[in-house]
Amino acid sequence: MLRMGAAMIENRRNIRSRTLYKGVIAFNRRRSTMNCVIRNLSTEGAKLAVSSAVTVPESFELAITHKQRSYEARVIWRGRDEVGVEFIDQQGSIAAPLDLTRELHALKLDNAALRRRVAQLSQS
Numbered sequence: 001m002l003r004m005g006a007a008m009i010e011n012r013r014n015i016r017s018r019t020l021y022k023g024v025i026a027f028n029r030r031r032s033t034m035n036c037v038i039r040n041l042s043t044e045g046a047k048l049a050v051s052s053a054v055t056v057p058e059s060f061e062l063a064i065t066h067k068q069r070s071y072e073a074r075v076i077w078r079g080r081d082e083v084g085v086e087f088i089d090q091q092g093s094i095a096a097p098l099d100l101t102r103e104l105h106a107l108k109l110d111n112a113a114l115r116r117r118v119a120q121l122s123q124s
Helices: 098-123
Strands: 002-004 007-009 017-027 032-041 045-049 059-064 069-078 082-087
Touching: 017 045, 032 059, 045 069
Parallel strands: none
Antiparallel strands: 002 007, 017 032, 017 059, 032 045, 045 082, 059 069, 069 082
16 A cells, blocks of 8 residues: 555555454564554555554564464554554464563573673682
8 A cells, every 4th residue: 555645545465354453563672562453454464553653663573462473564654653564474473472582581681691600600
């Protein structure tokens, strides 16, 4: 879809289904997230309602809780409070819960810190 003023030119190959799914936009290696509402969805992309389209990065991971899927997405157009995205990988993947991903990342950092400390103590 291409926006031109108030009019829109339809360029989609597949029709999108209207939805009202909760989504999570994850970027910065899943360290940063923002919530969104998925307003319509197809195998190739989606329209997302967000609090501010300006803050949505150009590419990100879109986790769709209802479908238990996650997609790499790229912004195609921006409105004031919505964005249109296309899916880079149209198959998606099974979404790992973001809270578990954050916890795993924190544990890896703790592990690295402990290894450094053990190495320091071993040298003494």
